[in-house]
Amino acid sequence: MARKPAKANRRHPLATVVLIAIGLAFTGGGYALFTSTATAQTDTASSTSQSSVDEGKKLFAANCATCHGMSLEGSTAGPALLGVGAASVDFQVGTGRMPLAMQGPQAMEKPPQFTEEQTQALADYVASLSPGPAIPTDDQLTANGNATNGGELFRINCAMCHNVAGAGGALTEGKFAPSLTGVDSKYIYEAMLTGPQNMPVFNDHNITPEDKRDIITYLKYIQNNDSTGGYDLGNLGPVAEGLFIWIFGIGAVVALTVWLTAKSN
């Protein structure tokens, strides 16, 4: 599993300034968006951009059809994509899992191969053939929900695979639930909505959109306020702690005893 580089400094002196700047940019951007979403949203379904769908069709035929079939019907190399929806395509392509590089226990994350527009085009194309879960909108993703509720839902629904601190965990036959540190809110939402591979689907009856937002809020909270007690050793729990004490604790102590009993010369 690729490890994210440790954050060098938890609170840089300029952090507040940067945060305010980001906040301003978001509100400004949000305002600008709001004025235009009304128009954008109405035509998502029907005409969104026939051009985008056409573009997606070309990309799909070139990159995906060998496995998923020309009309999403699937093949021996890949499942049918009828009804998976734009959210699934956005998740799979946006996180680099698709196009599948090689058959294995599970599709691995890799640097995405397509630009955002191309991903959007693929999603539009797949959604245009049969309806399915849509890509979540920005206001479903804001991390300002109820972290407590999110935490409880996370412990009950997700921790058995992803670990309580979202550090990831093993499943059977080489499959695994990845670490959730640094995963984009959009992909967290889409993962719940579409249940990629061995992850169950948490549809909106199961975990409502508000609950999903709460889970995102919780995950973002523990990532942004991480490790109160010092470096977190990867949040891997007692195994990491035990290795640490044996290597560095006992190592240091033995080195010191050797030093103390060395003959002075």
Next chain:
Amino acid sequence: MTTIERSDTPHEVVDPAFAEAPKLAATPSSRFTAAAANYIDERTSISAVVKEFGRKIFPDHWSFMLGEVALYSFVVIILTGTFLTFFFQASMAPVIYSGPFVPLKGVEMSSAMDSALKISFEIRGGLLIRQIHHWAALLFIASIGMHMLRIFFTGAFRKPRELNWTIGFLLFILALAEGFTGYSLPDDLLSGNGLRIIDGMVKGIPFVGTWISYLIFGGEFPGQQIVGRLYTLHILLLPAIIVAMIALHLVFVVVHKHTQYAGPGKSNENVIGYPVLPVYAAKAGGFFFIVFGVIALIASFFQINPIWNYGPYDPSPVSAGTQPDWYIGFADGALRLIPPGLESVIWGHTYSWNILIPIVVLGLFISIVALYPLVEGWVTGDKREHHILDRPRNAPTRTAIGAAGVTFYAALWAAASSDLIATHFQLSIEAVIHTIQATAILGPIIAYFIAKRVCLALQKKDREIALHGFESGRIVRLPGGEYIEVHQQVDDYERWRLVTFNEYKPLMIRPNAKGKITQTQRLRARMSRWFFEDRIAPVTKTELERQSHDHH
């Protein structure tokens, strides 16, 4: 000594290097100290004790300080633990969390968890003390383990120290119990999962399991009692027994005097080293602060057991990567290695072999550890006292048994982290488990043979060096045209180290008083042959003399 010494206990000799050092002259400022000391002595006669104890000699070797590390970590644990008791509430009464940790605000939890969070986030210095306490506990048990390995591989458990090995072993088990009860106190999700596993193991015992479980938990798991009960064990009963055992352990160290490695001037009849006062006491006092410092440093920079991430215990969620602290890992590993589904139903009772087999195997394993000195003493038939330590290579079978034991333990231990091994090395968990299953069974056998052969080879090398010295790499051409490589002889000190060790031969079967050869005798002879069949005899004096005649 005022008591009569038995002739075979060693004399204590101050290391000449220290004896020659200049003594400090009395200064005026020391006069007050002298007066104060006098005052106390006239009322307590403590000087006799100090004189007696202060003249104890301790040899100097790094490996002799591992037990001290354990002792000092224990002192650190007691100090920080006392602080924690001021704030911890050992109660399972539900409360609503209202502290500063946002993601738990408004969550219902036990007072135990609530107060542990309060210690972490609200009490000044609380988190640091909690982390020191926990890290010190990990170091405590790890250093006990190292100390036991040192004692084992150097044969320091031989007569007269067999009982002290048993006491040390009990201390190890008590330390595990202390660790586990402490780990369970905060009543967070991780510790609750640990207790659930214990509950499952207890319930797996046929007939009485369920009753015992209800007894322990005061009703259906998790009940309302367990934290309070564990707390009593954790802060009262177990520490009291541990302190008493440590005292006994140390009294025995003083009575038996310390062992030493073979070396020039060192024999079974003396102990060469530094007196407790002033050198050893000063060193030991300093060492306490060094150990404390190492633990404090680790605790200030590295987080341990972030209970706020785990959340309060609730029987439904279980987190991926749930493990016990390292020292319980071998037991967790045994449960993970046993093939699932080993159960049989006989007359309406379920026998969970997948729980009973690990319990029995672990029980056997730790019994062997506890009883090993008795077994070895019986097999060798050696009734002498031993105050000189073995170099591990000079006891090949013992070292090989040790290596096998360590391998078995390590396999179980690794199994406890099978899921993390799988994710971090991108393997499938089944492959990891199967590999470790094979290692747990075959590994000890392989380790046994490798260790034994390596020991014998090293002994051969030692013998060679004692007799012929090192190859110096200097090639000389003799007048006759012959080339020889000059061998450099080792000095006498080094040679002494190489040639002093006990040689054992397999025991002969002897009929007992009634003229019969009993089955036990046969077993003993067979074990003795197993122990000593392959051996390298130490270089004898005659061999050495003959060798030096050849050279001159």
